[in-house]
Amino acid sequence: MSIQNITVALIGNPNTGKTSVFNQLTGLKQQVGNYPGITVEKKLGFCKLTNTIKANILDLPGTYSLNASSIDENVVIELLLNKNDKLFPDIAVVITDVENLKRNLLLFTQIKDLEIPTILVINMADRMKSKGISLNISHLEEQLKTKIVLVSTRKGYGIDELKNQIVDYKSLSTEPCLNASSIDEEYFNKLRKAFPNQLLYKLWLVITQDVNFLNLERNEIRNSFTKSHSDLKRLQQKETIKRYQFINDTLKIGQTIDSTNATDLRSKLDKVLTHKIFGYAIFFGILLLIFQSIFDWSSVPMDFIDATFADLANYAKTHLSEGEFTNLICEGIIPGIGGIVIFIPQIAFLFMFISVLEESGYMSRVVFLMDKIMRRYGLSGKSVVPLISGTACAIPAIMSARNIENWKERLITILVTPFITCSARLPVYAILIALIIPNKRLFGVLSLQGATLMILYLLGFGMAIFSAYILNKILKVKTKSYFIIEMPNYKLPLFKNVAINVIEKTKSFVFGAGKIILAISIILWYLGSHSSNASFKNAEKIVAEKATAEGKVLEKSELENITSTYKLENSYIGKIGKTIEPAIRPLGYDWKIGIAVVTSFAAREVFVGTLATIYSVGNNNDDSTIKSKMQADVRADGTKIFNFATGVSLLLFYAFAMQCASTLAITKKETNTWKWPIIQLVFMSGFAYITALIAYQILK
């Protein structure tokens, strides 16, 4: 029995619950990646429909129509216009929201015109009763020339019917719903004569859209059928109005709304959440809640993870036979991995909050509230989304700036987002704060350590706003102020959606960062425990002779400690560290911190892993955590290395410096030039160096 594979594309407006349907169909059988060459997220899932038919389900980016205005939307058109694409769908499933059928059907009629077998899913059907909506399904199916499936992902019905309908896709009509060519008969007749083998609507899209489509053909089509920009737009307007007329006529009989009994939660919530006082107070309260969870609530699992990894390294050391390989595991790999695993709780909390804010529809209200304020700084209300999700990671945050229509506002958002305290800074902050700020509570409630973290967040945010303000004054880009945001209805976030989102994001983050950290800790371990020079090889002898010469009598363990420190200083890494030390000494750092700062330019979170590796190599006291090892470290003159001045200087350096290769890469991709990432790197790191220098010189 052969197995048939079919490809199903889920298409729909944003906020129609497309991803919920995707999650219901595929469960956890999902692959999240990128489309080749661009950073648009590609979600592919798998679903076994019958014993002989398997479906590849593609969750396409949400789009309002086939007239694309962003690269996310381009993906949809490019796929649907290219029959040779290996993901070209056998069936298109258009997802609509029962409360917003009129607007959602616009996209449906466009997809139908491409003559792809299409199923119409009317989602959130459980709301029909409370909204007083009734549908005449057979009339709608007849008019729209499709099969309709009523689905509620919340109540969990309709999915099996959808699967059956997908299996039966050959029976679907591929006839278009309306004849769009009537908007300009003469023009379209000419087009039809010139390209008799092509779909008319497809030709029209090729002419109007700026998408990759077999270049030669496209030039040919465009050359002979050019129209001025405003003529094209006039035709597009005519097309849109025509589609709406068709939809209105269809819904006149197909849909009745009796709003007398409808509950109107939306307007009640809107009144409170966009209120001039309550609105801002609630938003601020939510931000506070997020910070509270990051620092206070996640400290319990974090301490547990920290101790577990220290135990694990110790256990491995006592149970594995001695040798190079054991050293690599205990001193390189385990502390390195521990350095990243420890902040899973914080990342998970952050992604959970962001996911809930977006799913519930609240994020749009924040955009609405903040737009006027943000514009003063050259940003858009929509910059709030990147700035908030920047607290998790700057990379998806910079990508989410795509929703900003105005190029100048978008560019400024991209440039300042890396100032926001991302989760990679958290482990650095956490360990430094624990080292230099006493674990006390102010007035019995406010934790001093928590307050310090809050200040660092505010500092990052303040710096982002301040540089936006400066950039707004400097940058001379003339663009129209163009801003549209959908205000979706409020929804209680679905647990499954949030959970899958948190798991996916955390997983890709940990594995992505994990790979770099693992590689760096192995390299560091090697560099830290090897050297070509003679003083490294004869360390035991030299230390012993020195002690005898100075007339000291040392205990065995003390001698061992001094020897390993001496060895570390003379290893490859010690040499490298000593070379850069003059540049960082004015900031209050010794060569060990220097190495950590330098390796952090690959990714900030490497800081903790690097110090963990260096301190494990140079220390025989195994049962302690990284923190206590750092705390115990002293300078030649006996003063603590991690004192208050050095700690503050490091905190400031990490708050401002651009130390993330992936962020630079994404800025390059989104702005199409190296100019902006280079400016980010130089400006941010230079500023970080200066503030850290000033802070240390004042505090020391």
Add this chain to the structure above:
Amino acid sequence: MKTTVDLLHIGDIARITNVDLDKIPLKLLEMGCFPDNTLEIVQIAPLGDPIYLNVNNGSHLAIRKEMAREIEVEIDEK
């Protein structure tokens, strides 16, 4: 009475009479903002901008004042 959307108040319901195609993005049309459709002012942000609309009875969106100025409407005198 003829006016433009930026001059309306919360709760006003008006009929769109004209939109300036050269100043209005296609996306706004696709959201239902074209002549003969109705629009309602749902909310105005605390600082007077942006404006939250319900267009074509169901399409909820927010736009800035600058763009609202380009949408001409007809409203019944009170």
